[in-house]
Amino acid sequence: MVEALREALREEMRRDERVILLGEDIGVEGGFGGAFTVTLGLSEEFGHRRVIDTPISEAAIAGVATGAALGGLRPVADVQYGDFLFLAMDQLANNAAKLRYMSGGKLTVPMVFRAPVGATTRGAQHGQSLEAFFMHVPGLKVACPSNPYDAKGLLKTAVRDDNPVIFFEHKLLYGSKGSRKEKGGLQVLGVVPEEEYLIPFGQAKVLRPGRDATIVANLLMVHKSMQAATMLADDGIEAEVIDVRTLVPLDWSTVFESVEKTGKLIIVEEDNLTGGWGAEVAARIADSCIDYLDAPIRRVAAPDTPVPFAPVMENFYVPSAEKIVAAVNAVVSWR
Amino acid sequence: MPDLGQTVAEGKIVRWLKQPGDRVEKGEPLFEVETDKVTMEVEAFRAGYLHEILVGGGEIAGAATPIAILTDSPNESHGGPSSHAPEPGFKKTSSVTASGSVPGVQRKHARRRTTSPAPERVVAPPRSTTEPKLTTDQKLGMYRRMVLCRMFEERVYYLFLEGRLPGTIHQSQGQEASAVGVCSVLEPGDMITSTHRPHSHAIARGVSVTSLMAELFAKATGCCRGKGGSMHVGDRDAGMLPAIAIVGGGIPLAAGCALSFQYLKQPNIVACFFGEGATNIGTFHEGVNIAAIWDLPVVFVCENNRYAASTAVEKVMKVRRVSERAAAYGIPGETQDGNDVEVVYRAMARAAARARDGAGPTLLELETYRLAGHSRSDPGHYRAAEEVAGWKVRDPIAAYETRLLAEGLLRPKAVAEIRSAIDHELDEAVARAEQGPEPRPEDCLSDVFSE
Numbered sequence: 197m198v199e200a201l202r203e204a205l206r207e208e209m210r211r212d213e214r215v216i217l218l219g220e221d222i223g224v225e226g227g228f229g230g231a232f233t234v235t236l237g238l239s240e241e242f243g244h245r246r247v248i249d250t251p252i253s254e255a256a257i258a259g260v261a262t263g264a265a266l267g268g269l270r271p272v273a274d275v276q277y278g279d280f281l282f283l284a285m286d287q288l289a290n291n292a293a294k295l296r297y298m299s300g301g302k303l304t305v306p307m308v309f310r311a312p313v314g315a316t317t318r319g320a321q322h323g324q325s326l327e328a329f330f331m332h333v334p335g336l337k338v339a340c341p342s343n344p345y346d347a348k349g350l351l352k353t354a355v356r357d358d359n360p361v362i363f364f365e366h367k368l369l370y371g372s373k374g375s376r377k378e379k380g381g382l383q384v385l386g387v388v389p390e391e392e393y394l395i396p397f398g399q400a401k402v403l404r405p406g407r408d409a410t411i412v413a414n415l416l417m418v419h420k421s422m423q424a425a426t427m428l429a430d431d432g433i434e435a436e437v438i439d440v441r442t443l444v445p446l447d448w449s450t451v452f453e454s455v456e457k458t459g460k461l462i463i464v465e466e467d468n469l470t471g472g473w474g475a476e477v478a479a480r481i482a483d484s485c486i487d488y489l490d491a492p493i494r495r496v497a498a499p500d501t502p503v504p505f506a507p508v509m510e511n512f513y514v515p516s517a518e519k520i521v522a523a524v525n526a527v528v529s530w531r
Numbered sequence: 532m533p534d535l536g537q538t539v540a541e542g543k544i545v546r547w548l549k550q551p552g553d554r555v556e557k558g559e560p561l562f563e564v565e566t567d568k569v570t571m572e573v574e575a576f577r578a579g580y581l582h583e584i585l586v587g588g589g590e591i592a593g594a595a596t597p598i599a600i601l602t603d604s605p606n607e608s609h610g611g612p613s614s615h616a617p618e619p620g621f622k623k624t625s626s627v628t629a630s631g632s633v634p635g636v637q638r639k640h641a642r643r644r645t646t647s648p649a650p651e652r653v654v655a656p657p658r659s660t661t662e663p664k665l666t667t668d669q670k671l672g673m674y675r676r677m678v679l680c681r682m683f684e685e686r687v688y689y690l691f692l693e694g695r696l697p698g699t700i701h702q703s704q705g706q707e708a709s710a711v712g713v714c715s716v717l718e719p720g721d722m723i724t725s726t727h728r729p730h731s732h733a734i735a736r737g738v739s740v741t742s743l744m745a746e747l748f749a750k751a752t753g754c755c756r757g758k759g760g761s762m763h764v765g766d767r768d769a770g771m772l773p774a775i776a777i778v779g780g781g782i783p784l785a786a787g788c789a790l791s792f793q794y795l796k797q798p799n800i801v802a803c804f805f806g807e808g809a810t811n812i813g814t815f816h817e818g819v820n821i822a823a824i825w826d827l828p829v830v831f832v833c834e835n836n837r838y839a840a841s842t843a844v845e846k847v848m849k850v851r852r853v854s855e856r857a858a859a860y861g862i863p864g865e866t867q868d869g870n871d872v873e874v875v876y877r878a879m880a881r882a883a884a885r886a887r888d889g890a891g892p893t894l895l896e897l898e899t900y901r902l903a904g905h906s907r908s909d910p911g912h913y914r915a916a917e918e919v920a921g922w923k924v925r926d927p928i929a930a931y932e933t934r935l936l937a938e939g940l941l942r943p944k945a946v947a948e949i950r951s952a953i954d955h956e957l958d959e960a961v962a963r964a965e966q967g968p969e970p971r972p973e974d975c976l977s978d979v980f981s982e
């Protein structure tokens with residue numbers, strides 16, 4: 197996925213001179229190309245005028261990106277770990293998200309803020325999943341690709357969007373090649389066309405059709421859900437797996453249609469249970485599809501604790517395929 | 532009884548300062564009131580004759596209830612609605628904010644928590660020979676613009692007192708020289724960022740008074756179509772981003788806007804206004820540092836009015852001057868008399884030239900003072916009377932007027948003419964704001980995303 201993201205950035209930078217990158221350690225010669233090598237080599241091609249290394253100043257990175265967007269650029273900024281978004285929160289939630297509104301619709305803020313998320317034995321301050329915080333702020337779009345193909349198409353769309361987009365990338369999905377190889381990372385394969393393609397926001401993808409239950413997931417949890425679906429199929433249960441791909445906007449009609457067909461909904465997210473994005477999905481389904489539901493909605497999420505360090509605890513914390521299977525079984529055998 | 536602030540429902544009249552039959556000028560203390568928050572004098576918001584007192588000393592009256600009758604002539608008996616003192620629609624709003632204290636006040640019974648030094652004279656560095664000379668037209672233009680700022684704020688003050696404007700305000704009376712001196716240097720295409728106290732910045736930058744007033748009236752015709760309000764006024768086309776009401780929040784934004792100018796090779800600069808209080812927040816450090824290391828075309832304009840809300844600068848800053856902080860970023864910092872519009876203009880001209888030349892930012896500290904309260908209805912009990920009096924003597928507009936008159940650049944007659952023309956302009960702005968359409972309730976839903 198690293199290569200797909202890099203390709204998206206490279207293509208967009210070649211296409212549009214106004215696209216610049218901002219972040220810590222993203223373009224230093226002999227450096228890493230960002231915390232997860234996504235920007236590796238881009239400063240060689242585009243120079244330091246366009247691949248701009250910043251001080252460790254997350255608030256300023258977000259504020260500068262916002263200001264530059266107001267001034268006509270299309271910045272793609274990043275934090276090394278999504279957890280650091282909290283330092284940039286004021287600039288993102290109070291400035292980037294609201295300037296269009298406060299100006300009465302006269303301004304646009306075309307910027308992307310990339311953020312790696314997910315628990316990866318780095319403990320409580322380098323492993324959180326933060327989608328819900330941003331989904332809650334009107335004026336921000338939220339993308340969360342689960343595979344290289346989507347990553348490229350969604351990132352290119354994000355760069356061209358006239359609104360601020362928070363773009364979440366799961367650390368275990370970056371790919372297991374290269375110097376920054378993640379232990380436990382998935383090598384998610386998939387063909388990523390070299391030519392131009394865009395994936396519109398707000399289009400969920402049905403990865404596996406099924407009649408018995410609907411599983412809605414994002415990021416790494418899409419893969420755990422697919423794994424669970426395979427296990428369930430061995431027992432004759434056909435789960436439909438939907439990858440939301442973007443949370444704002446969220447493709448409600450695809451989710452509604454599936455639930456209307458299966459009558460059962462399981463939401464899988466790596467975020468803490470309380471107030472996670474799954475809670476919003478559950479509420480909307482309860483609101484719009486209650487007549488179709490044959491069983492309670494189940495959420496499989498991380499418990500309401502910080503991300504633990506010890507691998508045994510982390511394994512317990514992150515939703516597993518087994519837990520998803522158990523949740524599906526529980527709703528399928530409801531009554 | 533005026534609207535005594537958003538959390539105050541009633542007040543006790545301590546005593547009347549005028550007796551029936553007395554002439555009352557607009558702005559003159561009329562009575563003393565005591566609330567659960569403060570005791571203060573309340574100013575008359577219109578001139579006339581005190582015809583009758585309805586609520587006497589020692590009695591309690593609710594906000595927005597009649598307490599006296601003012602008439603236009605000495606012996607008139609009150610008949611038409613125009614003769615009622617509390618008539619122009621006093622409203623008690625039901626919304627609650629933390630800033631509840633009292634409008635229309637003179638300081639009284641102050642508890643003096645801080646004794647701050649008398650205004651300090653700052654020696655301007657020697658004038659460089661390349662400095663632009665101000666023409667008479669420019670000087671008169673700056674004078675007029677400052678008067679417009681002041682009269683706008685005074686008008687708004689009374690509109691609030693009368694309950695005709697929703698929300699809260701942070702006013703800038705006394706700080707006009709810094710706003711006008713800085714903005715007079717700017718060119719079309721330059722940008723300013725502002726704060727919770729943005730009215731003078733907006734006027735100085737040339738945002739239309741009509742659209743500003745309409746925004747304060749929360750009308751669809753406002754500069755932010757009613758979605759901004761006092762604390763977010765701005766108009767990109769006039770060269771002002773919506774004001775940022777998070778203290779320090781505009782500083783990285785200004786740096787980013789300056790980055791876009793630098794990157795796009797536009798010859799423009801950003802003037803980033805903030806108060807001395809903002810120099811203690813993290814975004815100041817991050818934003819100024821980034822602008823410094825990248826030589827961004829921005830001038831950081833710190834209006835040091837000595838207080839952040841009620842907190843005196845000495846209490847929260849160990850260095851003596853904000854400008855000393857520039858050394859930490861390797862950029863020039865200077866402190867100037869922010870109440871002398873020509874001094875401000877020259878200092879800003881130097882800093883702007885530096886920024887336009889690609890030599891990077893300057894931290895320009897302008898020493899000034901807000902003659903008003905921090906926000907709507909702050910009686911300013913934390914400031915010593917002598918201090919306020921000392922700064923009133925240095926009123927930037929009065930001082931400049933005296934100088935221009937002495938230099939023969941301003942005719943005495945012109946002073947009155949300018950004021951009456953502005954009065955007319957403001958009448959017009961208020962009338963148009965009042966007649967302007969309200970936003971439709973469902974307009975709330977638009978402008979969240981660009982489609």
Ligand SMILES: Cc1ncc(C[n+]2csc(CCOP(=O)(O)OP(=O)(O)O)c2C)c(N)n1
Pocket residue numbers: 727728776777778779805806807808809810836838839840905
């Ligand atoms: C981050 C933040 N904290 C607190 C406030 C509340 N607040 C509004 S204005 C103000 C004082 C600001 O002082 P200063 O920066 O000196 O500007 P001045 O009001 O003097 O113009 C405070 C504390 C705020 N708006 N933002």
Ligand SMILES: [Mg+2]
Pocket residue numbers: 806807808834835836837838839840
């Ligand atoms: Mg201040």
